[in-house]
Amino acid sequence: MRVRRLTLRWRVAAAFGFGALLLTATLAAVTWNLAAGYMLRQREEGATRQAEVNVRLVDRELRSGGEGLEDLLTGLATSNESSVLIRRPQGWVTSGRAVSPAEFPKPLLALAEDGVPARQRLMAAGGPVIAIALPVSTQDGVYVELFPLSELDRNFRFLSGVLVTGVVTSGVLGVMVGSWASRRALRPLKELTDAASRVAGGQLQARLPDQDDPELAQLAAVFNSTADALEARVRRDARFASDVSHELRSPLTTMANAGAVLQRRRGELSGTADRALELLLSEVERLQRTVVDLLEISRDDQQPDAGNDETVDLGGLLRNVVEPRPGTKPVIEVDVPAPMVQGDRRRLDRIVANLLDNADKYGGGAVRVAVRRCDGWARLVVEDAGPGVPEELKELVFERFSRGAHAGRRGHGVGSGLGLALVAQHVQRMGGRVWVEDRQGGGARFVVEIPEVPL
Incomplete structure (x- = not known):
């Protein structure tokens, strides 16, 4: 299965979008690392300084007898989310949010017992905290204070949301800018393609406008x-x-x-x-x-626009061409009301006559002709019950001097190979299309579509 490639315009737009996404993602990652690291360091240093001040107050209170230790600890627990713990020979004394000492890492307490200040980020009491463990010189105790990181965590989530939104937005804007830039850059190519298509379609006067570049x-x-x-x-x-x-x-x-x-x-x-x-x-x-x-x-070819364009009733024109012809008459089917088309009546007459002549010569005569409406198109159908057109000749039969399987034959009833070429040329001049397909039950089905004129 062949994979369909993106168009050049969308490849350029995708390149712009990917470039913008990569650049902003890199900037976002750097910003996150710098901002998050800075905010976390500030929080840790502030918590450490606060804990050092608090442990000196506790140490002073313990030296004076410790009568007001509980009141002091209550004052040191500045919020409902903070916790203050002191290990004394009699056991742990706590204040603030209840936290079990078993939640603390043993290495953290061991460092404080050895007289080395320590800190660590951990999860305690259902949330992130910074645990500061400091030695208490009086009674060889350990002072532990937990500073909540929930507000900092919310700030981190907000910052990450802003950065991710910025990265996604920059990617979308990059695609939009790339699409706009590629459209402007490829506009001359589109004009060239349109002009070449018009020339290929028979509009030999098509030219490119003058360019400043x-x-x-x-x-x-x-x-x-x-x-x-x-x-x-x-x-x-x-x-x-x-x-x-x-x-x-x-x-x-x-x-x-x-x-x-x-x-x-x-x-x-x-x-x-x-x-x-x-x-x-x-x-x-x-x-x-x-x-x-x-x-x-x-x-x-010399005067492609020559002709008297008028609004023509395609159903009436079909009957006027079919009914005077000698021989067995085909079945005529016309939508009511019949579709109207804009074109040269002489060319339309020739289109119908040539299709009927082709059916007479190669298909034993037309068995059904019809005029239908089809999504803004007036469709003319001529069917015969002959041998049909081989698949490899379905496009070739509309070329000049092409007579398909009858090439090389001479004699009465053999065409010149120009009738269907004239049909294709006239249909193209009127902005339509023509093709041949197999008829259900055998034979050929020639279809002409011309833009319908709204009633």
Whole structure:
């Protein structure tokens, strides 16, 4: 399975977004480490200084007999979340939030017993605290004070939330800025693509506008000169085909008239001469049709916008083309009300007639024709019950001088290979599309879609 790649625009936008995300994430990580480390150090140093002052007060009280020790400890426990503990020979004396001495790490108390001040961050009484353990010179005691870190923890959470939000926001803004920048940077490429598409679609007059940027100006100049050369070449080819077709019409008319005279006297001809006359008349007729089609194609190539555009009832036009034709009539289905299209009536007539002629020549005649509405499009359908069109020829049949599986055949009833090419050209001129698909039950189904005119 082929993985679909992102477009260039979105790759540029993703690169901007990733770059912004990486940069802000790095800045956020540095900010977090510096700010969190600084705030934590400040809190630890402040707690240590406060504990040193408090232990001196306790030591002084113990030297004076310790009568007011409990009141002193109550005063030292400045908040409901702080705890003060003193280990004396009689046991532990506590004040503030109740904490079991068993929650303290033994190495922390051991250092204080050895006369070494110690501190440690730990979880006690259901929350984070800084435990400061200091020796008490009187009675060889240990003073332990717990300073809550809940407020600092809330500050950390708030800071982390702000930093994460900033990182995500910068990534989104980076994608938006990248999309905007890529859109502006790729605008000349889009204009080039649009102009090339219009040229490929037959609008040979499509050109790129003048550019102020020197590099883009050179690109526009090269494209426009190429388009000028292509347009001139197409015009010359179309004019050549038109001139040749005009030159061929007179001798072909003479040959057709001469053939008609000979045909009226076929009874005087031998069998071989009669067969030769039949082949001659068949080839002259086919050549006349080819010349007429070439004239129309060349005229359309030289004047692609020529035509009298009007609003046409596609259903009525279909009936006007189908009903006068000889032979078995196909089933006609038209939506009510019939869709309206904007276009040249002559071209529309030729589209329907050529599709019906194609069905007659290669599909045994049309069995169903329909005009439908389809999501803003007027859809013309011509179906036959013939052998159908092979998959590899479904696009090739709309090219000039392509006759598919009948290539190389000659004789009566064989087309020139220009009928479907004219259909495709006329449909394209009207902003539509045409394709062939398999008919359910066998045969071919030719579909033409032209933009519908709102009623």
